[in-house]
Amino acid sequence: MDPSQVTNKIPPLKDLTIDNITENVIRINSLCEDARMKYVLERLVSHLHDFARETRLSTAEWMAGIRFLTEVGKICSDVRQEFILLSDILGLSLLVDSIDHPKPPGSTEGTVLGPFHTHEAPELNHGEVMSHDPNGEPMLVLCTLKDTNGNPIPDVKIDVWETDSSGHYDVQHADRKGPDGRCILRSDQNGNFWFKAIKPVPYPIPHDGPVGKLLKKLHRHPYRPSHIHFMFEKEGYDHLITALYLRNDPYESSDAVFGVKNTLVVDLGKVDADLAAKYDIAEGAWLLTYDFVLVSEAETSALRDRNSQVALDKLGRKVKIVNGLPVPDLD
Ligand SMILES: [Fe+2]
Numbered sequence: 396m397d398p399s400q401v402t403n404k405i406p407p408l409k410d411l412t413i414d415n416i417t418e419n420v421i422r423i424n425s426l427c428e429d430a431r432m433k434y435v436l437e438r439l440v441s442h443l444h445d446f447a448r449e450t451r452l453s454t455a456e457w458m459a460g461i462r463f464l465t466e467v468g469k470i471c472s473d474v475r476q477e478f479i480l481l482s483d484i485l486g487l488s489l490l491v492d493s494i495d496h497p498k499p500p501g502s503t504e505g506t507v508l509g510p511f512h513t514h515e516a517p518e519l520n521h522g523e524v525m526s527h528d529p530n531g532e533p534m535l536v537l538c539t540l541k542d543t544n545g546n547p548i549p550d551v552k553i554d555v556w557e558t559d560s561s562g563h564y565d566v567q568h569a570d571r572k573g574p575d576g577r578c579i580l581r582s583d584q585n586g587n588f589w590f591k592a593i594k595p596v597p598y599p600i601p602h603d604g605p606v607g608k609l610l611k612k613l614h615r616h617p618y619r620p621s622h623i624h625f626m627f628e629k630e631g632y633d634h635l636i637t638a639l640y641l642r643n644d645p646y647e648s649s650d651a652v653f654g655v656k657n658t659l660v661v662d663l664g665k666v667d668a669d670l671a672a673k674y675d676i677a678e679g680a681w682l683l684t685y686d687f688v689l690v691s692e693a694e695t696s697a698l699r700d701r702n703s704q705v706a707l708d709k710l711g712r713k714v715k716i717v718n719g720l721p722v723p724d725l726d
Pocket residue numbers: 509511619622624
């Protein structure tokens with residue numbers, strides 16, 4: 396923007412103090428014409444400044460924070476996302492998912508995406524083997540997929556991913572030959588899908604980097620309870636990112652990234668003779684069954700708008716919802 400235009404709208408930014416810097420930074424940012432971006436920046440600056448004022452943040456601590464974030468950035472690569480990990484262990488990932496993807500009663504709850512989803516999973520037919528780890532304990536997975544009225548949903552794209560029996564995702568092995576322990580399926584005409592996986596095991600999130608060091612300082616363990624990830628996509632339905640967790644896992648109630656929800660905790664069964672013959676798997680293998688319920692986009696956006704309005708009313712903020720997101724209501 397032309398500096399002369401700026402000075403027409405904005406008072407000179409001089410002699411700023413602890414008490415008036417926030418309103419002035421917000422004022423210069425308010426030249427932005429995008430109402431949503433302006434609102435997000437306004438709240439970000441306001442909370443960030445309050446954080447510094449409330450903690451009486453020292454220059455040394457500010458610098459330590461800058462150094463920490465620099466380390467987080469440096470260790471990121473195509474197959475390692477330390478920023479998502481940081482967001483996960485701070486509880487931000489679960490919080491954002493809960494806000495953006497509210498779920499009506501009876502639908503499948505969401506949980507954290509985590510840093511190990513990739514876009515290179517092979518597309519499998521129903522019943523095929525997803526994990527080729529010879530040390531894994533075979534597990535048959537039989538699932539249904541319905542809408543909130545109980546109707547089956549065909550042709551949903553389903554992404555599934557899990558670790559191998561050592562608790563590592565394929566991308567964590569430097570010598571990997573290609574994707575393993577992950578696949579893409581499509582629900583059939585009756586909304587069903589099935590595949591062969593291995594019994595999930597608990598694993599530590601990568602803790603050889605800055606996020607691991609932070610956890611150690613906080614006296615927190617880096618473990619996630621045994622789980623298998625699922626992601627569902629179909630036009631007209633809210634994108635569902637979720638996971639199923641095994642009951643009685645030692646980390647069931649202390650997940651390092653806060654992802655466990657009661658409705659997502661499952662008891663594994665055993666494959667009987669009939670199922671073994673039908674699905675071509677050994678009798679006695681583990682059996683995971685689950686009925687997923689997807690929410691339509693229309694239901695989700697109505698619920699999200701309503702939740703936003705209620706939450707911001709409580710905070711005393713006058714807002715209107717534009718494109719599903721709140722902005723100040725200045726009319
Ligand atoms: Fe995971």
